[in-house]
Amino acid sequence: MIIPVNGEEPGLPERLQQIRDAGDVPLVVDARWPEAHRSAVVAAATAAELPHGTAWATLTSGSSGAPRIVLRSAESWADSFAAVSEFLDAGPGDNVALPAPPASSLTLFSLAHSLSGGPRPMPRVTPDADALHGTPQSLRAVLDAGAPPRLRAALIGGSHLDPALRQRAEAAGIRVTAYYGAAELSFVACDEGDGLRPFPGVDLQIRHGDLWVRSAFIASGYAGAPGPLRRDGEWATVGDRAELIDGRLRLLGRADDxxxxxxxxxxxxxxxxxxxxxxxxxxxxxxxxxxxxxxxxxxxxxxxxxxxxxxxxxxxxxxxxxxxxxxxxxxxxxxxxxxxxxxxxxxxxxxxxxxxxxxxx
Structure with missing residues (x-):
């Protein structure tokens, strides 16, 4: 059963753990959504038939329309936790700031990571932040406000990272790793300053201009309305157009854009x-x-x-x-x-x- 959880409620990590311990699947919703939209998401979630082993339900970004509910196993996120900890340079004794709302897959991933021994989640950037997992906009806000003295690493996804913004962060002593991913595929490629390379544990192929991915991080499917995820054995795609040039990935956008x-x-x-x-x-x-x-x-x-x-x-x-x-x-x-x-x-x-x-x- 999928259990909707308000992303604004106190003690969210503990509530997520309670739902997981009960054998249910949490889905974080945003209290700021219009009521009709929230009701539609909750109805689709509660009516869904879940594949065996489903542990998490998250949402696509909705950048081209309404968000979809993505289902995934615990392993599909857990298998990338070690690499993410390395990029963040952060472990269970460190604090990771998560400025994006918990309803985003980016933040929910980090909450799941914290429940498995990852860095402690913080809903906002404070002087105690050791790392940041967020978007280019959140990184810019941190730099504009004056980076916390302990902040040493940032993992940045969600949209294009301006090279000038990377330079500002590095000048402030923050190591920046940008990444490309999708709610259905999780991490696909990462860029430490020299271009997008396959994320650790990920294989990439270009077929007729479409990017295909093979990894342990791929989602199980959808609850409710279907989405762009397509499979071919171990390989999957969401229809992003791309090129591979000298081992670097160059993204060309979603075919339907x-x-x-x-x-x-x-x-x-x-x-x-x-x-x-x-x-x-x-x-x-x-x-x-x-x-x-x-x-x-x-x-x-x-x-x-x-x-x-x-x-x-x-x-x-x-x-x-x-x-x-x-x-x-x-x-x-x-x-x-x-x-x-x-x-x-x-x-x-x-x-x-x-x-x-x-x-x-």
């Missing part, structure tokens, strides 16, 4: 990488806006550093093919999921609702 505009197919991540390289641009998200008869207009929402003034159109045009250049530009705060991932579906909704500021020409 591709923008079809006229006769071209545009991969948002490729355009975003160019836009993030423009001085003054802190982050960028690229998406398609419906436009007949071409299919979609390539559009970009930019976050700037302070009051940076830069001609992004001209600089982007110098680096992007005509079909890949955004036709509509917006400025403002990028909407994100609870775990910190950019939320493309929400960005499109905000733009269509007229709630995003157009970038002046």
């Amino acid at each position: 591709a923008i079809l505009s006229a006769s071209a197919t545009i991969v948002p991540e490729e355009v975003e990488a160019v836009l993030r390289s423009i001085p003054g641009v802190r982050d960028a998200i690229v998406f398609g806006l419906p436009r007949e008869p071409v299919g979609a207009l390539v559009s970009a929402l930019l976050e700037f550093d302070g009051d940076a003034s830069v001609d992004v159109r001209q600089l982007a045009a110098a680096q992007l093919a005509p079909a890949h250049r955004p036709r509509r530009w917006f400025a403002g705060e990028i909407p994100r999921t609870a775990s910190g991932k950019p939320a493309r579906a929400e960005a499109v909704r905000l733009v269509l609702a007229g709630e995003m500021q157009s970038l002046a020409a």
Whole structure:
């Protein structure tokens, strides 16, 4: 049985342990969700038939739509605990700060780790924090506030890590390991500053442009609505496009995020990488806006550093093919999921609702 747990309730680790000891499966929900959304997640969880050995139920980020409930065994997380402890440089006597909400798989993983002898979880960054497991946004917030003196390592996932942010952290004495993963696959690849390599214990393959993963960390399946996880024996994929070049993984985005505009197919991540390289641009998200008869207009929402003034159109045009250049530009705060991932579906909704500021020409 899946037992929903409010992520805000006191003593959350102890409550998770009680549920596990009773042979049930905890699912952490977020009290900030709209009631209709929370009710739908709880209904799907309580009606689910669980595969044998299910120990945890977690949620996808919902970056492209509604989150899904992912089921996994205890071993599918426990087998990566040793590698994570090494990246965090933290053991049972150390404190790991977890700024992302407990409903995110990123934080729930660390809570499970703590119950198996990992570092002690802290819901926020305090002077006692020895390590951080969070998103680029949480790392930036730590640095902006002044890094705690004991903070020595950060494990960062959820979205793109700006190289300048890594440099800031390292200058503050914090060793940074970024990683790529998915709720269904757990850890896939890690980057200690020289590019994404397979995470310890993970094998990677590219098949027809899709990334396939073989590891002990793969989830069992879903409760309720199905998702993108596909299997082929020991191998699995969630449909992410990628390349392997000299042992480094280059991500090209989820196939269903591709923008079809006229006769071209545009991969948002490729355009975003160019836009993030423009001085003054802190982050960028690229998406398609419906436009007949071409299919979609390539559009970009930019976050700037302070009051940076830069001609992004001209600089982007110098680096992007005509079909890949955004036709509509917006400025403002990028909407994100609870775990910190950019939320493309929400960005499109905000733009269509007229709630995003157009970038002046």
